[in-house]
Amino acid sequence: MNRGRPRSERVDGAVAAAVRDLLDEIGYQALSIEKVAARAGVGKAGIYRRWRSKAEMVFETAVHGPGIAPPADTGTLRGDLAALGERIVALLSAPHARPAVPGLLADVAADPALAGRFASGFVDSERAVLGEILDRAERRGEAAGADPAFVHALLLGPVFAYLFLGGGDVPPPDLPARLAAAVAAALGVEE
Amino acid sequence: MNRGRPRSERVDGAVAAAVRDLLDEIGYQALSIEKVAARAGVGKAGIYRRWRSKAEMVFETAVHGPGIAPPADTGTLRGDLAALGERIVALLSAPHARPAVPGLLADVAADPALAGRFASGFVDSERAVLGEILDRAERRGEAAGADPAFVHALLLGPVFAYLFLGGGDVPPPDLPARLAAAVAAALGVEE
Amino acid sequence: MNRGRPRSERVDGAVAAAVRDLLDEIGYQALSIEKVAARAGVGKAGIYRRWRSKAEMVFETAVHGPGIAPPADTGTLRGDLAALGERIVALLSAPHARPAVPGLLADVAADPALAGRFASGFVDSERAVLGEILDRAERRGEAAGADPAFVHALLLGPVFAYLFLGGGDVPPPDLPARLAAAVAAALGVEE
Amino acid sequence: MNRGRPRSERVDGAVAAAVRDLLDEIGYQALSIEKVAARAGVGKAGIYRRWRSKAEMVFETAVHGPGIAPPADTGTLRGDLAALGERIVALLSAPHARPAVPGLLADVAADPALAGRFASGFVDSERAVLGEILDRAERRGEAAGADPAFVHALLLGPVFAYLFLGGGDVPPPDLPARLAAAVAAALGVEE
DNA sequence: TGTTAATCGAGACGGTACGTCCCGTCTTGTT
DNA sequence: AACAAGACGGGACGTACCGTCTCGATTAACA
Numbered sequence: 001m002n003r004g005r006p007r008s009e010r011v012d013g014a015v016a017a018a019v020r021d022l023l024d025e026i027g028y029q030a031l032s033i034e035k036v037a038a039r040a041g042v043g044k045a046g047i048y049r050r051w052r053s054k055a056e057m058v059f060e061t062a063v064h065g066p067g068i069a070p071p072a073d074t075g076t077l078r079g080d081l082a083a084l085g086e087r088i089v090a091l092l093s094a095p096h097a098r099p100a101v102p103g104l105l106a107d108v109a110a111d112p113a114l115a116g117r118f119a120s121g122f123v124d125s126e127r128a129v130l131g132e133i134l135d136r137a138e139r140r141g142e143a144a145g146a147d148p149a150f151v152h153a154l155l156l157g158p159v160f161a162y163l164f165l166g167g168g169d170v171p172p173p174d175l176p177a178r179l180a181a182a183v184a185a186a187l188g189v190e191e
Numbered sequence: 192m193n194r195g196r197p198r199s200e201r202v203d204g205a206v207a208a209a210v211r212d213l214l215d216e217i218g219y220q221a222l223s224i225e226k227v228a229a230r231a232g233v234g235k236a237g238i239y240r241r242w243r244s245k246a247e248m249v250f251e252t253a254v255h256g257p258g259i260a261p262p263a264d265t266g267t268l269r270g271d272l273a274a275l276g277e278r279i280v281a282l283l284s285a286p287h288a289r290p291a292v293p294g295l296l297a298d299v300a301a302d303p304a305l306a307g308r309f310a311s312g313f314v315d316s317e318r319a320v321l322g323e324i325l326d327r328a329e330r331r332g333e334a335a336g337a338d339p340a341f342v343h344a345l346l347l348g349p350v351f352a353y354l355f356l357g358g359g360d361v362p363p364p365d366l367p368a369r370l371a372a373a374v375a376a377a378l379g380v381e382e
Numbered sequence: 383m384n385r386g387r388p389r390s391e392r393v394d395g396a397v398a399a400a401v402r403d404l405l406d407e408i409g410y411q412a413l414s415i416e417k418v419a420a421r422a423g424v425g426k427a428g429i430y431r432r433w434r435s436k437a438e439m440v441f442e443t444a445v446h447g448p449g450i451a452p453p454a455d456t457g458t459l460r461g462d463l464a465a466l467g468e469r470i471v472a473l474l475s476a477p478h479a480r481p482a483v484p485g486l487l488a489d490v491a492a493d494p495a496l497a498g499r500f501a502s503g504f505v506d507s508e509r510a511v512l513g514e515i516l517d518r519a520e521r522r523g524e525a526a527g528a529d530p531a532f533v534h535a536l537l538l539g540p541v542f543a544y545l546f547l548g549g550g551d552v553p554p555p556d557l558p559a560r561l562a563a564a565v566a567a568a569l570g571v572e573e
Numbered sequence: 574m575n576r577g578r579p580r581s582e583r584v585d586g587a588v589a590a591a592v593r594d595l596l597d598e599i600g601y602q603a604l605s606i607e608k609v610a611a612r613a614g615v616g617k618a619g620i621y622r623r624w625r626s627k628a629e630m631v632f633e634t635a636v637h638g639p640g641i642a643p644p645a646d647t648g649t650l651r652g653d654l655a656a657l658g659e660r661i662v663a664l665l666s667a668p669h670a671r672p673a674v675p676g677l678l679a680d681v682a683a684d685p686a687l688a689g690r691f692a693s694g695f696v697d698s699e700r701a702v703l704g705e706i707l708d709r710a711e712r713r714g715e716a717a718g719a720d721p722a723f724v725h726a727l728l729l730g731p732v733f734a735y736l737f738l739g740g741g742d743v744p745p746p747d748l749p750a751r752l753a754a755a756v757a758a759a760l761g762v763e764e
Numbered sequence: 765t766g767t768t769a770a771t772c773g774a775g776a777c778g779g780t781a782c783g784t785c786c787c788g789t790c791t792t793g794t795t
Numbered sequence: 796a797a798c799a800a801g802a803c804g805g806g807a808c809g810t811a812c813c814g815t816c817t818c819g820a821t822t823a824a825c826a
Contacts, residue, residue, distance in 0.1 A: 198802065488679035
């Protein structure tokens with residue numbers, strides 16, 4: 001039983017558009033709730049009613065897509081890993097996400113409460129996908145007893161390093177394939 | 192011929208101490224130049240005379256050690272990589288560095304000028320060490336034609352992922368060894 | 383149709399009180415917007431929302447009374463001039479006005495924009511009152527063709543000189559009467 | 574017996590020139606000791622060695638001429654007063670003095686110590702001249718028992734009012750003559 | 765069909781911090 | 796001892812945002 005005026009969808013749309021525009025124009029750090037409200041033609045209260053902080057607002061409106069989709073079986077561990085790597089690269093280098101990621105990460109790391117919500121909504125889903133991939137490989141007899149957390153770090157870490165720790169270069173297009181090969185070799189999969 | 196009153200070492204020391212204290216107490220994001228000045232008993236101008244921004248001040252006073260020391264030859268590529276991995280872990284998880292890294296990274300990523308200075312002072316030195324290690328391995332006949340940038344990402348990325356993307360856990364103590372093994376396997380080094 | 387939250391009268395009151403207190407305690411030059419805000423328990427923005435500068439704030443809150451009231455007809459030019467003189471003395475030597483006047487005058491003289499607003503709000507009203515007095519005298523046949531600007535300078539100038547150019551003395555209580563006599567004599571009014 | 578290096582006249586000259594230039598360009602309020610030192614190619618200490626404050630520096634280098642010269646006897650009180658009036662107008666509206674006067678007055682009024690030195694060096698000499706003029710008139714039998722302080726205010730005040738309280742207008746060229754006539758009339762001198 | 769309650773845009777509120785300028789003092793090496 | 800240079804601790808500037816609050820005006824679901 002919801003009483004009172006319902007929230008307007010127009011506000012959500014206008015804010016999302018404003019956030020994406022501003023991320024492109026001025027970046028995450030210079031983006032402020034005040035600027036978003038002004039650009040969207042929306043009151044600040046309308047934003048605070050929906051999100052607790054800039055980080056949550058940006059994450060929901062500009063970074064978080066439909067989550068990591070269920071993994072398609074390519075027949076080999078290496079193929080599955082390459083496919084997952086592609087998704088990770090796509091997610092982190094998406095037009096509106098890329099300029100937001102470092103700032104977002106900093107805000108998340110600084111606020112434990114935020115870290116919790118973020119981990120359960122993002123990292124966990126990625127790890128679940130990876131778990132499924134490793135289970136399949138085990139069933140195929142390719143590799144056994146792999147540590148999902150380690151494999152996850154081995155896959156996500158280098159992508160992140162290329163995008164955000166290497167001076168801002170574009171990652172090479174064959175990065176997922178090379179990473180998948182390296183991870184497979186590390187897991188002892190014969191070629 | 193240096194003219195005018197020389198800069199006081201007392202100021203450098205007091206600022207460094209204040210930065211470290213404040214990083215521990217309130218973290219990088221909440222640390223402000225104003226708070227540092229007040230805590231250090233120093234004028235703001237004295238800080239701006241030395242550093243252009245909060246990021247540079249924190250990096251120089253709390254993160255940047257003596258740089259990555261020259262690599263000791265352990266006799267095997269795997270050993271050398273493990274030693275380098277140890278150093279990276281130590282650098283990123285040092286008491287005052289760890290809470291500062293994500294915010295620092297965000298500031299660096301947002302400011303191209305900063306990114307340039309940072310890259311040449313930090314990333315480059317790490318890559319040079321890695322290049323030396325790979326050269327040695329090639330001379331030994333262990334591995335040939337490895338891409339230093341890729342190997343660097345393969346080493347640094349997972350460490351970063353464990354420390355800052357995994358929800359804040361402590362990395363397992365054998366992480367450098369496991370990483371070295373994985374990287375060596377990926378480079379085709381026989382066990 | 384006034385939109386947004388209306389300005390709080392509490393702020394106006396608290397600022398006015400703080401300005402008056404600080405004028406008494408430390409004078410106009412040492413009074414800063416920052417000190418006023420702190421003393422009044424008010425944000426600096428709340429002050430800048432209302433006034434463009436320290437000079438405008440002080441003038442409105444501590445000097446500008448209800449303006450010069452309409453002149454009562456005393457029956458003679460000399461009487462009218464003495465009454466106006468009394469008002470000028472009262473205005474310039476009022477408890478909170480006196481310490482503020484020299485600094486205020488300096489700020490006004492330095493800023494043409496301020497000079498314009500100040501002139502129209504203060505000097506003009508005084509000159510209008512004087513014009514009315516001179517018109518009356520002309521109708522009575524006491525004096526004709528007097529230059530209001532000259533008479534104004536003849537009245538206001540000496541008061542100012544006594545108060546602010548003479549080393550800070552208290553003006554003699556019969557100053558308005560003596561001035562009125564002098565001005566009347568200068569205009570050729572017979573005694 | 575002066576020991577050590579004597580003060581350089583070069584410094585005095587360079588500072589005086591810099592003060593006058595800066596008064597013209599940016600006015601008294603925006604003029605700072607720091608700007609003067611930079612413009613004059615002089616250390617700040619060299620300025621503080623000579624003057625206690627901006628007000629004293631400006632007064633000595635840009636306003637204070639040779640003092641009010643001894644009064645020439647014109648044969649009538651009215652003539653003498655007009656001559657003194659001319660001098661006052663010339664002093665206050667001199668190129669470098671005029672923009673400095675209001676600010677200077679404010680600083681003087683705010684600092685009692687400054688007020689003392691200023692009064693004895695400036696106001697007193699003007700009053701002495703006026704005293705001489707009134708003595709002469711008394712000896713001639715033109716006027717007796719005039720109050721020098723009142724007459725001084727009657728002469729200086731209106732000039733000040735025209736120059737600094739009237740919205741920045743140029744005073745009419747016949748102002749000294751009209752003032753002299755008014756003052757003479759007020760003193761009961763027959764035409 | 766009113767009443768009620770949550771929403772809306774707008775913008776004021778007390779604060780904190782920014783990066784700059786200047787204060788008046790102090791500390792260099794040089795003249 | 797004075798000189799040019801410039802660092803020192805401190806204070807204020809005017810601006811931008813923070814997250815909260817208070818307005819009048821909408822907009823639905825409940826009574």
